[in-house]
Amino acid sequence: MDRTDNILIQESLSGSMGAFDDLMERYQGLVYKVALSYGGRREHALDITQNVFLSVYEKLDSLRADASFKPWLLRITYHESINWLRKQRRHQDHEPVDENAPLLGRTHTQEEVLLWQEKAECLTRSLSCLNPKHRLAVTLKYYEGMSIREISGVLECSEMMVKNILYRSLEKLRQRLVQTGRVFQ
Amino acid sequence: MSICSEFEHLLEKMMADEIAPAETEQLRDHARKCDHCGSLLKLQEDLSAAGQMETELPSEDLQGVRYAVLRSIHLRSLPSTISTGRAGRTRVGLARLIWAAGLAAAVFVGGFFLGNFWSTSHGDPGSALIRQVYNDARKEKSLREVENSPLMYSNVSFSRVDDQKLSLSFDVARHVDLTAGPEDPLVRDLLIQALLNPSPLGARLKAISFAETNRDPEVKRALILSMLNDPSVAVRLKTESNLLNYKNDSEVQAAFLQVLRKEESVQLRLVALDYLVGNNVSQETLRAVVRDLRSQGETAVLRKAVAYLH
Ligand SMILES: [Zn+2]
Secondary structure, three states: OOOOHHHHHHHHHOOOHHHHHHHHHHHHHHHHHHHHHHHOOHHHHHHHHHHHHHHHHHHHHHOOOOOOHHHHHHHHHHHHHHHHHHHHHHOOOOOOOOOOOOOOOOOOOOHHHHHHHHHHHHHHHHHHHOOHHHHHHHHHHHHOOOOHHHHHHHHOOOHHHHHHHHHHHHHHHHHHHHHOOOOOO | OOHHHHHHHHHHHHHOOOOOHHHHHHHHHHHHHOHHHHHHHHHHHHHHHHHHOOOOOOHHHHHHHHHHHHHHHHHHOOOOOOOOHHHHHHHHHHHOOOOOHHHOOHHHOOEEEEEEEEOOOOOOOOOHHHHHHHHHHHOOOOHHHHHOOOEEEEEEEEEEOOOOOEEEEEEEEEEOOOOOOOOOHHHHHHHHHHHHOOOOHHHHHHHHHHHOOOOOHHHHHHHHHHHHHOOOHHHHHHHHHHHOOOOOOHHHHHHHHHHHHHOOOHHHHHHHHHHHHHOOOOHHHHHHHHHHHHHHOOOHHHHHHHHHOO
16 A cells, blocks of 8 residues: 555655655656746756755655645745746746747647647646736646645635635636637637 | 626636536526626636646656755765754664765675664663674773674764763674575665665675676666765766666666766766667657756767757
8 A cells, every 4th residue: 555645754754765755756746737837848847846855855844743745745836936936037037938839748649639739738828927826726726626625725825715816817817818819719 | 796796706616616506507697698707717617628638747857856856865964974863863864875985994895784773771682783782892802802893883972861871872783794695685785785875985886796687676776876976986887887788767767867967977978878869768858958968068968969869
């Protein structure tokens, strides 16, 4: 049977690098996908992912024994992504997200899949118009399939607030898509 | 409440999967009549569908990220010594993966690294090892005999418990000579420890040679850690050439990608590049590598990598 997060954390704290590797492997996809929603490109998302796991290792012993790992990890991912965005701005080499660029790592096969994929990718790209917190809520809800309750645990706010954030994000996205002439039929 | 703000309320319920069928009807009905709300509903549905699409994960790169994290943790913990309290809790195990040059004395050849234990009043004096430690210490011994004892102590610390007792903490190693078959699990453990624990250069090189015939996955991982972390270029080169035998192995591929990105030695990087090209690395990964190399101002490796691009 799979070892629980808690067991892996305890083993990591007593120095097992294998356990920490297992923990990273378990969550690398989640962290990477959330990071991709901020970094926009594979290389950036990988950089953020690396910072997240280093930060997790440093802070691991501050995680309360009764707290669950996933929301805590997602908060770290969020903060590391924000840090990354800030650094990008400071270094003035921020590459604006190209809303027409294909997302890396997708394999295109049939034509109709391709058409829909282009549309979906364009939608995903347009999430960059949302503020970081709203972007996280939308990513967790639609891309990670998390419940409103789980998201409220990550954002540390009420469920009502999460719903409100999601609604306002839809409004903002709609405006954005109208502005760029990409209204979906 | 206006009709549109009621729609807002219903849409929030829909997003929370709390909406009743009758309410869904009500929501769709309004969406058909109102352009604004209609486009919001469409967007919510498109997002749901877009989110269902699988994002292909760059698993090789993520494995590389994990190695980089582990490597960075090793390097950061280098100056820290084994101590008590919080740091001890998190670092004792790590110390076993660290090369401490000062500890690499010749007496460790073939030695048996048993880890540290505490011989305090809370210790377990019944254990065979502690009994052996006490027996060895009780004999009348000259300085020379103590120095040449088969039990070797290191990482020793003393503290006073009370007027009657001292608390002792140390690692103990004992020299052992044995014969064993090549498949014996002890052989695997010794290979891994020789690669990852403090041991002299010669012992590490010899372990790498013996590891060539051993296909245990943990030995492979020890070789990877050695290639990425060993302070000696000679050792890293030897582990690298040993790892070339692992064809189309995703862990080895990820490690070679790390070498290409982080290794100081050009020689190691050129070999890593050849391996990757010979083992069906994707053009996309290769392009990412070329980008990295370019930003590092690399020349020899870059020229070779570019030649491999279609
Ligand atoms: Zn309306």
